[in-house]
Amino acid sequence: MVVSLEPTEALRVLRDYGNPDVKVICNMRPIHAVGVISGEMEYPSHEDLKKWIQTLSTKAWFVNATDEAMKLGNPIFREHHAGGCPHGNGNASTGSRWV
Numbered sequence: 001m002v003v004s005l006e007p008t009e010a011l012r013v014l015r016d017y018g019n020p021d022v023k024v025i026c027n028m029r030p031i032h033a034v035g036v037i038s039g040e041m042e043y044p045s046h047e048d049l050k051k052w053i054q055t056l057s058t059k060a061w062f063v064n065a066t067d068e069a070m071k072l073g074n075p076i077f078r079e080h081h082a083g084g085c086p087h088g089n090g091n092a093s094t095g096s097r098w099v
Helices: 007-017 046-055 065-071 075-088
Strands: 002-004 023-027 059-063
Touching: 002 007, 007 023, 007 046, 046 059
Parallel strands: 002 023, 023 059
Antiparallel strands: none
């Protein structure tokens, strides 16, 4: 299980660990690299990122953890939201589910 706070982070991990058994939970809020901010590079589209992540995994869930965290008053809560997703989709080792 790969839990990523940013789409290109997921791709970096999947480059080495992607396989037919890996599952991914990915926050879709981008964190732009310096090259993107300076205009030297272009950040990939959400559609391309999703397609690449799905190709390198058996199953992928895309969440808006940062937006949900902002509703709670602080973007740092995205880690809690994204980290809890394996429980919510039944992929945690305990097999528990959110209701």
